[in-house]
Amino acid sequence: MLAAGLMLQTISVHAGYLSLQALDAETGLPLADVVMEVELPENLHAQFLSPAEREVDQQDKEFVARATLITRNSQVRFPNSDNILHHVYSFSAAKVFELPLYGSGRNIDYLEKFEVAGVVELGCNIHDWMLGYIYVAETDFAVVTGADGKGMINNIPAGSYRVKLWHPRALPGDPALEQEVSVSDGELTQLRIALSLSRDHRLRRAPGPSRSRYR
Amino acid sequence: MKNFQHKLGFQSFRSRLLVFLLALLVPVLSGIFVFVNDENNDYTEETINSYLDLGADVFDFSREEHKNTLLTITSTLTRDWGFRNAFGTGDPYTIIDAIDNLLMRSLGAADMMMITQMDGTVIIDTATQGFETLQGEWRTLMDAAAASSEGIAAAVITVADIPYQMTVIPLYLPTPVAWIFGGFPLDDQFAETVKQSIVSDVSILRISKGVVPREVVASTLSAVDQSMLMNQLQLPAGIDSSFGDTTQRIGMSDGDYGTLVRQLVGQPGDELQIMAVIQKSYRENEQNLLELQRRLLQFYLLVIALSLGVVVLLARSVSDPVLKLVQRVKLIEQGDYDQVVQVRGRDEIANLASSVNNMARGLAEKEKVRDLLGKVVSPEIAEELLSKNIELGGEEKIITILFADIKGFTTLCETRQPAEVLTLLNTYLSRITQAIEDHHGVVDKFTGDSVMALFGAPISRTKDADNAMHTALAVQEAMTRLNQINRDLGLTGIEAGIGVHTGLVVAGNLGSSKRLNYTVIGDAVNLAARLEGLTRIYHVANIVSESSRDAAPSFIYREIDKVRVKGKNETVRIFELMGAEGDLSEAELADIELFNQAIGLHRQRHWQAALALFEELNLRLCGSADYAESIYGVYIARIGQYQGTPPASDWDAVFTFFSK
Numbered sequence: 048m049l050a051a052g053l054m055l056q057t058i059s060v061h062a063g064y065l066s067l068q069a070l071d072a073e074t075g076l077p078l079a080d081v082v083m084e085v086e087l088p089e090n091l092h093a094q095f096l097s098p099a100e101r102e103v104d105q106q107d108k109e110f111v112a113r114a115t116l117i118t119r120n121s122q123v124r125f126p127n128s129d130n131i132l133h134h135v136y137s138f139s140a141a142k143v144f145e146l147p148l149y150g151s152g153r154n155i156d157y158l159e160k161f162e163v164a165g166v167v168e169l170g171c172n173i174h175d176w177m178l179g180y181i182y183v184a185e186t187d188f189a190v191v192t193g194a195d196g197k198g199m200i201n202n203i204p205a206g207s208y209r210v211k212l213w214h215p216r217a218l219p220g221d222p223a224l225e226q227e228v229s230v231s232d233g234e235l236t237q238l239r240i241a242l243s244l245s246r247d248h249r250l251r252r253a254p255g256p257s258r259s260r261y262r
Numbered sequence: 263m264k265n266f267q268h269k270l271g272f273q274s275f276r277s278r279l280l281v282f283l284l285a286l287l288v289p290v291l292s293g294i295f296v297f298v299n300d301e302n303n304d305y306t307e308e309t310i311n312s313y314l315d316l317g318a319d320v321f322d323f324s325r326e327e328h329k330n331t332l333l334t335i336t337s338t339l340t341r342d343w344g345f346r347n348a349f350g351t352g353d354p355y356t357i358i359d360a361i362d363n364l365l366m367r368s369l370g371a372a373d374m375m376m377i378t379q380m381d382g383t384v385i386i387d388t389a390t391q392g393f394e395t396l397q398g399e400w401r402t403l404m405d406a407a408a409a410s411s412e413g414i415a416a417a418v419i420t421v422a423d424i425p426y427q428m429t430v431i432p433l434y435l436p437t438p439v440a441w442i443f444g445g446f447p448l449d450d451q452f453a454e455t456v457k458q459s460i461v462s463d464v465s466i467l468r469i470s471k472g473v474v475p476r477e478v479v480a481s482t483l484s485a486v487d488q489s490m491l492m493n494q495l496q497l498p499a500g501i502d503s504s505f506g507d508t509t510q511r512i513g514m515s516d517g518d519y520g521t522l523v524r525q526l527v528g529q530p531g532d533e534l535q536i537m538a539v540i541q542k543s544y545r546e547n548e549q550n551l552l553e554l555q556r557r558l559l560q561f562y563l564l565v566i567a568l569s570l571g572v573v574v575l576l577a578r579s580v581s582d583p584v585l586k587l588v589q590r591v592k593l594i595e596q597g598d599y600d601q602v603v604q605v606r607g608r609d610e611i612a613n614l615a616s617s618v619n620n621m622a623r624g625l626a627e628k629e630k631v632r633d634l635l636g637k638v639v640s641p642e643i644a645e646e647l648l649s650k651n652i653e654l655g656g657e658e659k660i661i662t663i664l665f666a667d668i669k670g671f672t673t674l675c676e677t678r679q680p681a682e683v684l685t686l687l688n689t690y691l692s693r694i695t696q697a698i699e700d701h702h703g704v705v706d707k708f709t710g711d712s713v714m715a716l717f718g719a720p721i722s723r724t725k726d727a728d729n730a731m732h733t734a735l736a737v738q739e740a741m742t743r744l745n746q747i748n749r750d751l752g753l754t755g756i757e758a759g760i761g762v763h764t765g766l767v768v769a770g771n772l773g774s775s776k777r778l779n780y781t782v783i784g785d786a787v788n789l790a791a792r793l794e795g796l797t798r799i800y801h802v803a804n805i806v807s808e809s810s811r812d813a814a815p816s817f818i819y820r821e822i823d824k825v826r827v828k829g830k831n832e833t834v835r836i837f838e839l840m841g842a843e844g845d846l847s848e849a850e851l852a853d854i855e856l857f858n859q860a861i862g863l864h865r866q867r868h869w870q871a872a873l874a875l876f877e878e879l880n881l882r883l884c885g886s887a888d889y890a891e892s893i894y895g896v897y898i899a900r901i902g903q904y905q906g907t908p909p910a911s912d913w914d915a916v917f918t919f920f921s922k
Contacts, residue, residue, distance in 0.1 A: 134343075136346075138346070138349075138350035138435045138439075143350065168435070168436055168437050169436070170434070170435065170436025171436070172343050172346070175341055175434060175436065177436065178436050178437065215437075246411070250434060250436075
């Protein structure tokens with residue numbers, strides 16, 4: 048969003064707006080953690096790429112936030128707010144890395160750079176249920192929905208685009224995940240999309256005693 | 263022989279008691295035996311069934327535990343960082359080594375593993391089955407896991423011809439990226455392991471329709487028993503919900519086995535079926551049952567033996583006194599009343615013995631009375647008196663009465679000592695009495711030197727009159743014999759006078775209620791006595807009335823006279839009994855004929871002619887013309903009177919006596 052704000056000043060004359068309202072197709076409720084990315088022609092990628100530094104925290108043995116949106120070449124910090132050790136890893140194609148066991152206050156200054164666009168699934172080798180996502184977008188024209196299921200991309204050069212949608216539990220091949228939109232100069236294009244979700248294959252948290260004993 | 267019969271009787275009584283006891287005991291004991299047997303059979307069935315149910319449940323549990331162990335192992339091992347790293351490399355050789363490592367780490371709990379992509383594309387298969395994507399039951403298993411909330415599923419799948427218990431679990435990196443299949447074989451070792459916990463034999467059976475109808479793929483049984491099981495096991499053709507609970511009894515090489523089937527793969531009728539067969543031998547329970555039966559039979563034998571012993575003792579306690587009583591009664595029957603039978607106790611037999619003793623005493627007394635009575639009265643009267651209630655009063659009946667009197671006895675008395683006279687008299691009377699009793703007569707009484715005898719009382723016979731005639735003849739003969747003997751002693755002139763009459767009398771007990779006689783009374787008695795008295799007048803041995811002669815027609819008589827005795831108006835024809843038919847000689851018969859002619863002439867008043875005949879008869883009798891003391895002399899004298907004083911014209915030839 049910050050990056051989008053910067054771009055707004057430069058190309059505001061020939062730009063439009065794209066908003067998303069994501070819903071759970073089953074319940075009709077707003078759906079968070081939906082990433083919408085506008086596919087730009089490759090020659091424009093460099094022009095609209097604003098790498099940044101981000102942070103994925105680990106609190107109460109969960110990744111916060113669950114789904115984090117970054118642009119390519121951004122760097123991410125993985126602090127540990129818990130008083131136990133974590134072992135962050137990813138075997139995803141977009142980024143294979145691991146941060147072997149480290150405790151609170153460690154790795155605060157360490158930044159992992161994500162150079163390939165794609166979805167990076169974060170796990171913890173100590174806590175199998177911990178699952179986080181880093182969506183590495185190609186350009187700045189991407190947004191992730193909040194709890195209200197809403198997201199907005201500003202200053203998109205007017206034109207017709209393919210828009211990709213992603214959600215951790217979205218069904219592969221769901222046609223709703225690819226949309227064609229036209230962005231007109233100074234206009235707001237609204238997308239309202241209901242996604243069918245797959246079963247949540249997350250592992251369950253370990254039961255209480257271990258938590259109460261070591262927290 | 264008698265002893266033997268006694269023993270036989272005793273045996274028979276004992277036998278009856280024994281038969282009764284056995285008839286009572288055997289059905290009861292048999293009933294108990296059958297009941298206990300049935301109950302035990304039921305119990306055995308129940309025990310085997312519960313063993314099998316338990317065994318099947320433990321089998322299921324055991325398989326479930328194995329499954330869970332497998333899942334635990336695969337789940338734990340696949341989350342191993344090293345394995346994750348190895349899988350993360352995407353290098354197949356590294357992954358295979360990592361899996362082999364995993365299998366080793368499972369210490370045999372897992373035997374094979376397979377890793378596929380989430381879409382079923384095979385990445386690694388330790389069993390190298392050769393397919394690239396999951397198919398058939400493998401894909402079914404994967405779909406089942408995908409559909410489950412835990413991402414877990416299990417099934418029995420044949421790998422390299424061996425049924426494997428397979429489980430599947432996702433590999434999380436950290437999201438599910440692959441399916442990890444793990445399995446262990448349901449082989450002999452597995453069967454053996456389960457057998458250790460359920461103490462029952464376990465076999466794994468497979469049916470592949472069109473390939474192998476029925477095969478045992480794993481078993482704790484011997485090869486022989488395996489084929490026996492395959493041949494005998496009944497399987498339903500279609501789905502049968504009760505089949506899993508139905509115990510089959512299958513004969514194996516060492517006895518019957520209770521058999522329960524658990525379907526592992528497929529349903530009855532499916533193309534492929536794999537089932538676990540759990541079997542428990544009846545042998546142990548049947549041995550227990552046999553032992554119980556043996557003990558029961560021993561107990562029965564003891565009970566029966568004890569009962570028989572008691573019965574024998576009981577029988578002896580009854581039969582011994584009974585035998586004593588029987589012997590006692592036999593002695594009593596033979597007239598020995600003096601033995602006393604001793605039976606101890608207060609039971610019925612003791613009472614009976616006491617009664618027998620009392621009876622013997624009573625009989626002894628009665629016998630004494632009978633003896634005495636027989637001497638005082640005639641045996642028949644004694645019998646009559648003893649056999650009936652003695653009542654006063656009597657009955658009217660026609661009998662024949664015989665009086666026998668010893669003539670000339672009075673003269674004898676004058677010259678002899680009284681004791682001598684009595685002895686002599688008793689001798690004569692004894693003979694007379696003997697003659698009477700020999701011919702069924704009854705001595706009614708002795709009156710001085712005379713005897714009164716009855717024929718037809720108290721007991722009527724068909725030939726009472728004949729018996730009286732025989733008696734008269736016998737008395738006469740006895741007198742003749744006695745006289746012959748006595749003549750040597752210088753005794754002569756003792757003769758018997760006999761009167762016989764047949765007529766109506768009243769017979770019965772006469773006297774008071776305390777003292778009474780059985781006797782007869784009536785005119786007939788008096789007439790018989792009169793007739794006896796007339797023998798002195800007519801000088802004949804006997805006089806028989808016309809009614810007696812008519813009653814005994816088979817004898818030879820001669821008519822002596824027609825008389826009217828004192829106190830009687832009617833005339834009586836009197837006869838002398840001469841003898842039985844055929845006893846008399848020609849000469850005697852001729853004399854009788856001549857006498858009859860003489861009587862006839864006398865009645866027709868042909869005095870002279872009659873006299874001539876009587877004299878002729880007298881001459882034949884005496885051998886001289888002297889008038890002997892005989893019937894002829896009587897008539898010769900009477901004719902002499904009539905010749906001097908002829909009787910009136912209305913003379914009816916009846917001689918009237920005015921004295922007794």
